[in-house]
Amino acid sequence: MLVNIVPELDSDGIIQYVVVTLSDITDFKNMAAALRTSEEQYELLVNSINEVLFLIDIEGCWLFLNAAWETMTGYRPSECIGVLVGASVEISLAALNDL
Numbered sequence: 723m724l725v726n727i728v729p730e731l732d733s734d735g736i737i738q739y740v741v742v743t744l745s746d747i748t749d750f751k752n753m754a755a756a757l758r759t760s761e762e763q764y765e766l767l768v769n770s771i772n773e774v775l776f777l778i779d780i781e782g783c784w785l786f787l788n789a790a791w792e793t794m795t796g797y798r799p800s801e802c803i804g805v806l807v808g809a810s811v812e813i814s815l816a817a818l819n820d821l
Contacts, residue, residue: 723747782807 724745729737768775769789777785783806787799802810 778807784810 724747726743726745728741730739730741732738771788772790772793774790774794775786775788776791779785783804784799784802787802789799791797791799791802797810
């Protein structure tokens, strides 16, 4: 239950009355819990795949890299997000050549 209390004041700042609203947020909480569960399942699935999954933006920068990126290149995905694909691919190919 969400309770919202708003006092209504007169021109002198004296409370004339109070507006109280009660909202049932059970459905909202249930949907939020279902969304968290779905996100956790998605993250587990994406990070258990051995192939690199990625998203890039229109400028050619990494938006997303799964855990396989680090396994294949040695770089954490968080180090590469926002970096131009060409710059990080050159680094990654160099790292792979060292294997």
